[in-house]
Amino acid sequence: MRVQNAWSAATCVVAAFCFLVLALLAGEFGELAPALERLALLLATAGITLIVILLGGSRRPSVGGATVLAWGVLAIRPIGGWAIPLYLLWAVFAFRCLSRDAGSHSPRPVHGLIALGAMYVLLSASPELSHLLAESSAALTGWVTQPIGGGALGTSASGLTWLLGCLLALAGGGPYRSRSRVGAVVLILLGLWLAHTAIQSGITLLWMRDLAKTCYIVLSIPVLLSAFAHRGSSGRQARLRHVVGVGLPAILLAIFVVGSAAWSTAPGVTPMDVCFLELDMLGSWQTPADTPYGGAFSGASFGLLPKYLEAYGHRTRVVDRVEREAISNTDLVVIINPGRTLETDERDALFAFVKTGGALVVMGDHTNVGGVMDFVNAIVEPVGLGLRFDSAVAARHKWVNALRLAPPLDALYRPEDVQVSIGASVWSRPSLLAAPLLVGEAAFSDPGDPTNTEHALLDNLEHDRGERYGELALAIGRPYGKGRIILFGDTSGFQNVSLADSAPYVASLLEWIADGPPAWSGLCRTLLVAALILSAPIALRALRERGALLIVLALLVATGVAGWTAAARLRLPLPVDAGFAFVDLSHGQHVSTEPLGGESLDGLIVSLARTGYLPLLVKRGSLPPIGASDLYVSVAATSPLGRHEITRLERGIADGARAIVATGWPTADDAWPWLESLGLSIRNIPLGLIRPDALPLESRPQMGAAWPLELSEEWLPVASVTMEGQAFVVGAERPLGLGSLVVLGDIDILLTESLETKGTYVPENLEFVRYLLTRGEG
DSSP states (O other): OOOOOHHHHHHHHHHHHHHHHHHHHTOOOOOOOHHHHHHHHHHHHHHHHHHHHHHTTOSSOOHHHHHHHHHHHHHHSOOSTTHHHHHHHHHHHHHHHHHHHHTOOOBTHHHHHHHHHHHHHHHHTOHHHHHHHHHHHHHHHHHHHGGGTOOOBOHHHHOHHHHHHHHHHHHHHOOBSOHHHHHHHHHHHHHHHHHHHHHHHHOOOHHHHHHHHHHHHHHHHHHHHTTBOBOOOOOHHHHHHHHHHHHHHHHHHHHHHHHHHHHHOOOOOSSOEEEEEOSSOSSBOOOGGGSOTTOTTSSOBOTHHHHHHHHTTOEEEEESSOOTTTTTTOSEEEEESOSSOOOHHHHHHHHHHHHTTOEEEEEOOGGGGGGHHHHHHHHHGGGTEEEOSEEEEETTSSGGGTEEEOTTGGGTOOGGGTOOOSBOOEEEOSOSSOEEEEEEEEEEEEEOOTTOGGGTTOOOOSOOTTSOEEEEEEEEEEEETTEEEEEESOOGGGSTTTHHHHHHHHHHHHHHHHTOSOHHHHHHHHHHHHHHHHHHHHHHTTOOHHHHHHHHHHHHHHHHHHHHHHHHHHOOOOOTTSOEEEEEOSSOOOOOOSTTOTTSSHHHHHHHHHTTOEEEEEOSSSOOOOOTTOEEEEESOOSOOOHHHHHHHHHHHHHTOEEEEEOOHHHHHHHOHHHHHTTEEEOSOOOEEEOOBOTTOSSOOOEEEEOOEEEOTTOEEEEEEEETTEEEEEEEEEEETTEEEEEESOSGGGSGGGSEETTEEOHHHHHHHHHHHHTTOO
């Protein structure tokens, strides 16, 4: 079948979308398995792809049509950040395919789609404009869907950015079949957006949201196509104009993207003076060393935060009152979970400090627990910021799949480095100056329950109909005078146990806040981004397809260079010999990363902190330099250290560092050939659950899956057991220079379930680990 009339195809598209609406509104019938979810998205993309191919006049799926289908299949795989670029490539291939199948020259709509892609890239360079667009989307969709009981939607859920991009593509595409056709296409696009908004606000199942989003984006493309006419090639003069028209925008865009990254970063001030202002804080400044066994996971404690900052070379102090003289030489003031309001003289002194160039960071938590929201908002509401009475919850169950870091820190860190748990979302007055630092993309706002006093005023933490969904700002800042004020809706990443993961990010973040670019730079960057987006259709209408693609290439290359520049300027050198305990997770460690999971390392992290170390997880890359007062720990590694890593480790141990390796026979040969060179191997004799002697300790620790060690004479036994008259060594130590290496033939003893978790602990194992960590001191 061949579709001769574009309007007939558009009618088919609208009809197909209506059927989709009816199917989705028919009822929510539970979660689909991941394979079925991908299959549903595949079928939807494939079906709409065939409509596009038929719309171009092709009687059969040609090689170009197969290419379009392949890109459609690829586009459904990542529903996250890479979905939009893949859809744009899908669209480019679609138009190239249609152009060849229909026997005409390059269609101009490709240039409009390039304008759409440029808009997405440019928006990523302006978090202020992206935030304003997200809040506008929430306000608009909340008003539109209110009659049907829907909730507010951020741009990622509502598709407002895509709608604006389609209108931008329409403006930059030309020539058109007719003006009336353009008007009709605009109305159809608006209708598709309204239908998509209604679907998104009326359903709560995540796979249905993804399916509706996929269909909405892909269906918009043939509707756009129906507005455009094709035109042929031109002569040498047009090619010359093409070269000039391509080169200038590409160079300007590349300079802008790279320059904006450099503009947004500044070298840190070292050392920095940080003042922690305790206003009857909900929480404590305790460290794990100040808490009994099993108590380190209860309550919000921040005692390690100043210690990590001091390890990075900063000066810290805790005060309980704002004094103008006391903060006059301070770079950064931090308020965490305040339990009282500021007095008038304190408020005047604090805001005078910020106005003259200081930085203020205020942190709160969810649902006004302990009255925190009221006290926080009393501080920041005068500058247009505040906490909502809600809990911000990741729809994908883990923030690592739903978190976006704003520039410039997104060039250096990943979502898993931030450690976000359950906190409040933050709001700001409409402004071109407010910029989010953390954004939850696939997230929803769960309103607090003021009657649920037994569970911290939390609601059900489930996404119910009518609750806001989409972008939620989790941390946001704005300039005030010559300084800036930052508001966080969650304190998890700054708490004792989380800092093993988030300390590098926290250190970079606070340095950037204290010594970032001037306040006016954000406004100038936002205005420049808006000007470039609005002028994109004018610039691209004079270009050919290759020129438009060249601009995209320039943007992508410039974005990569900008990220590299920002990372180079923001990367803080890790302090050497600062008392860090490097817990290796970068060599295939077979342990859990779930918080407080039985097979996680949270209990080990607390034990390390109890003995004075600052735990730091090494999750990717190579081992950092290890100083004389540092510690290296590896649990259940499955892949070996590289040659340079072994050299660093040996050098550190020779200078006085210590290392603890817990391993077992199944993985020891692959992971630790280095140990064999030192005269130690694991024997293939499973000992199972044992309680070895660990002299001089009186109590005997418990090992859950022990393997005996075979030692050379340089090794000293630290744990052994006798079974059926035969002695087995299950723990040994070897001095290497000024330091030493400890090897345990069991991984279970260093896991959380064998040490301590919230409210429970194993005292024998805790004493044994403490003995290993402090052995030889004094």
